[in-house]
Amino acid sequence: MKAARTSFLVIGLLVLTLMTSSGQFLVINHPQKSDVIVVLAGETERRPARGLELLGQGLAPRLILDVPAGAKIYEQDQLELAQRYIQGLPQAGATSVCAIHARSTGGETQDVSRCLDAIGAHRVLLVTSDFHTRRTLSTFKRRLPQYDFSVAAAFDEREFGTKWWQRRQWAKVNFDEWLRLMWWELVERWR
16 A cells, blocks of 8 residues: 555656646757758747847858748738838848748748758758747758758747746647647657
8 A cells, every 4th residue: 555655656746747847848949050040930029039139149141031921911911021021121131031831830841941942051040939949840850851950949928938837828838739749749750
């Protein structure tokens, strides 16, 4: 009976430890000097700002913004909005847009590959939301092994925090990203 209680306690502590560290596990923030910075499609406030910050730090001479082709915001074409945004930047000469047709991280790799091939890049720094960094890095490395990838996290405390149990939104994002990560690791990665 004592051994069973001890085992139950040890298993309980292990589960608690894994749960509390699950948010930290999702986040990788190790930007490396690269040929180009690629800001993945999606959140458009923090990701581009983080990419421009890294460009300003000299981590790469070029920046590419992934933008969904055919997508609109209040009847404005996102590709046109992105082009206007770039034109207003001091770094406009070092920044370009890559049209993304895919609706998933795995599909986005092919569109990114096309844009990377056009500029002859080999070392690539990916920028995405903090909770999305582990799956992004794994997906790009698996689907595009000809490139050397690193990843930088764009943090947004409104969306996610590694202490996910402190806010409802963070818990939802943590749960959702873990489902996506497990689907990637168990199913998609092997296709």
